[in-house]
Amino acid sequence: MSMPTRKPGAMSSDLSLQARAVPDAEADEVLFLPLGGTGEIGMNLNLYGHDGAWIIVDIGITFGGEAFPEHDVMMADPEFIAARRERLAGIVLTHAHEDHLGALAYLWKRLRCPIYATPFTAALARHKLARAGIDDATLHEIPLGARIEVGPFSVEYIGLTHSIPEPNALLISTPAGAVFHTGDWKLDDDPVVGQRYDARRLQALRREPLLAMVCDSTNAVVDGSTGSEAGLFEPLRELVLEAAGRVVVTSFASNVARLVTLARVAQSVGRRFGVVGQAMERMVAVARATGYWPDDLPELVDARHLGYLPREESMAACTGSQGEPRSALVRMAADSHRDILLDPGDLVVFSSRMIPGNERPVERLYTRLRALGVEVVTDADAHVHVSGHPARDDLRRLYDWVQPPAVVPVHGTPRHLRANADIAGECHVPRVRVIENGDLCRLGADGPDVLGRVHNGRLGVNTDGRVVPVPAQALAKMRAAAC
Ligand SMILES: [Zn+2]
Numbered sequence: 001m002s003m004p005t006r007k008p009g010a011m012s013s014d015l016s017l018q019a020r021a022v023p024d025a026e027a028d029e030v031l032f033l034p035l036g037g038t039g040e041i042g043m044n045l046n047l048y049g050h051d052g053a054w055i056i057v058d059i060g061i062t063f064g065g066e067a068f069p070e071h072d073v074m075m076a077d078p079e080f081i082a083a084r085r086e087r088l089a090g091i092v093l094t095h096a097h098e099d100h101l102g103a104l105a106y107l108w109k110r111l112r113c114p115i116y117a118t119p120f121t122a123a124l125a126r127h128k129l130a131r132a133g134i135d136d137a138t139l140h141e142i143p144l145g146a147r148i149e150v151g152p153f154s155v156e157y158i159g160l161t162h163s164i165p166e167p168n169a170l171l172i173s174t175p176a177g178a179v180f181h182t183g184d185w186k187l188d189d190d191p192v193v194g195q196r197y198d199a200r201r202l203q204a205l206r207r208e209p210l211l212a213m214v215c216d217s218t219n220a221v222v223d224g225s226t227g228s229e230a231g232l233f234e235p236l237r238e239l240v241l242e243a244a245g246r247v248v249v250t251s252f253a254s255n256v257a258r259l260v261t262l263a264r265v266a267q268s269v270g271r272r273f274g275v276v277g278q279a280m281e282r283m284v285a286v287a288r289a290t291g292y293w294p295d296d297l298p299e300l301v302d303a304r305h306l307g308y309l310p311r312e313e314s315m316a317a318c319t320g321s322q323g324e325p326r327s328a329l330v331r332m333a334a335d336s337h338r339d340i341l342l343d344p345g346d347l348v349v350f351s352s353r354m355i356p357g358n359e360r361p362v363e364r365l366y367t368r369l370r371a372l373g374v375e376v377v378t379d380a381d382a383h384v385h386v387s388g389h390p391a392r393d394d395l396r397r398l399y400d401w402v403q404p405p406a407v408v409p410v411h412g413t414p415r416h417l418r419a420n421a422d423i424a425g426e427c428h429v430p431r432v433r434v435i436e437n438g439d440l441c442r443l444g445a446d447g448p449d450v451l452g453r454v455h456n457g458r459l460g461v462n463t464d465g466r467v468v469p470v471p472a473q474a475l476a477k478m479r480a481a482a483c
């Protein structure tokens with residue numbers, strides 16, 4: 001699509017060819033441009049523009065998987081904003097999941113702007129930057145619920161609930177109007193760790209001068225309401241009570257609430273508990289440092305010592321729920337883990353969901369575990385996992401509270417985006433627009449209007465650590481296969 005003619009005056013002369021055609025945001029408008037995460041689940045990268053300036057909201061990764069075996073990690077190509085870096089006021093992070101901050105250390109040198117995050121997210125961002133040898137990034141640690149000024153944007157952090165500490169929605173305000181960017185969320189009345197959501201603040205959003213709500217679509221195809229994290233304690237406890245041998249539970253490392261639940265289950269049945277796997281050990285350390293690990297839990301048993309405990313007295317949480325090749329559980333299944341060996345009669349619980357695309361490695365892992373005589377329980381067998389995203393009834397509730405004049409679904413494949421759009425329509429949201437990565441949108445009184453498309457490629461990390469563009473043909477092939 002070619003760019004329509006707009007008012008002259010805001011164009012910069014040193015922009016790259018594709019970016020030169022795009023006028024900068026003017027003082028009377030808010031632009032929205034997703035470069036990643038809209039049309040796919042993963043690698044979120046959103047841009048908001050106003051009065052000649054831009055902010056990035058989230059900067060995440062996705063995994064190459066079987067479509068791109070040459071790249072472990074992939075991310076949105078930030079070319080559009082890198083070409084106008086002098087207009088980039090900051091990177092605002094909603095939460096610490098890899099699909100929201102994983103690309104920070106890979107891309108920061110191309111962007112060189114201040115970073116804003118709440119304490120838990122900031123701790124993980126700091127770790128990533130340090131590991132990449134970046135010591136000159138300015139990282140502002142923002143208190144929960146704070147409002148900050150980033151360029152011409154006033155950004156209020158509004159705490160929600162999800163599957164990691166400190167998930168934040170953002171109310172992004174400008175003199176031309178405001179946008180409610182939900183980030184990843186669910187409505188959990190008992191999230192186990194961290195604050196509850198603030199229903200009153202969310203209901204008060206309808207009185208803000210909103211232009212649009214940009215909303216998580218991950219579970220828009222799921223009926224009902226997403227369950228509470230607290231509802232997992234009893235079913236997990238029952239499973240562990242019945243187990244005669246060793247118990248190993250794999251889950252997402254970042255789900256601190258799940259790890260706390262597992263620690264409480266172990267405590268309640270008299271088993272000693274520890275976590276195994278680098279990512280999980282780091283997450284517990286960050287949770288402790290930021291006050292999310294309860295003081296009343298027994299000391300964790302070091303991974304090196306767990307294997308020496310009698311099988312019926314120990315319980316471990318570990319990485320590997322997606323069959324990741326170097327993870328703790330994959331090593332245990334291959335009988336090559338340094339600390340823990342599995343025997344016939346042991347129990348392995350997958351307190352997780354299988355991320356689409358990981359079917360083969362996860363199935364392989366099940367097969368290997370069963371070949372060892374291990375009992376495998378997944379979320380298909382028992383209530384051992386709950387999502388962090390809103391199902392249809394939750395979306396309806398939030399739309400009813402906020403009553404936005406317009407909705408732009410994000411964080412989903414086209415099917416998820418359309419499902420979310422249908423729900424918004426049912427909830428009498430006057431204007432709903434399904435867009436995709438690269439669509440430059442004007443959020444306004446009659447919009448959202450798509451003004452045109454900008455380049456939206458992907459970058460991949462090579463085995464030697466270099467970040468390289470993924471050829472357009474390869475992406476086109478992947479998209480065609482996904483349809
Ligand atoms: Zn998330």
Ligand SMILES: [Zn+2]
Nearest residue numbers: 097099100184
């Ligand atoms: Zn996400």
